[in-house]
Amino acid sequence: NAGVTQTPKFRVLKTGQSMTLLCAQDMNHEYMYWYRQDPGMGLRLIHYSVGEGTTAKGEVPDGYNVSRLKKQNFLLGLESAAPSQTSVYFCASRSLADTQYFGPGTRLTVL
């Protein structure tokens, strides 16, 4: 039981490049979330999903897109990366009656 995993762990992009961050959970959780954490800031919600095939915007959705084609996976896409998207990205999942379980994070640097 791996819990919540994130791929990749680290990535360096150039401005304008695109990439996809993958979050996978093996706990059969309905809800999945993408957060970003910046120095001195708390966790800010980017997008979330309440079930397979559904997504919704969070607090800071601009510049990101998401997809939840399979229940166990939640993908976060950056179509044209900007230096302001340099951050640590955390994925989380939860079942209806439980708290959130977080992945280990992806450290992204945009030059």
Next chain:
Amino acid sequence: DQQVKQNSPSLSVQEGRISILNCDYTNSMFDYFLWYKKYPAEGPTFLISISSIKDKNEDGRFTVFLNKSAKHLSLHIVPSQPGDSAVYFCAALASGGSYIPTFGRGTSLIVHP
């Protein structure tokens, strides 16, 4: 505008003493509160929670106190241990809606041996 505030970015405590981490909130709709602990290079992990129907919840060395009238909660760690050194995030949510916690900015706790 921060709805959940952790006004102390850092806290330093001697091993064996009590650590008190504070959190204030402004949204009166919040009725469920959580504390998460985060080590470097790891994701946050759930520590303890409290519902607004209670004013105290205890789990081993960790106790959370809630003062609804002051919109204030605190996490007490007794006794503090070096392994408790981490960043602690306070989070709050309104349980009637979607489960979308609002996080504070965190307090970095250092417990000195």
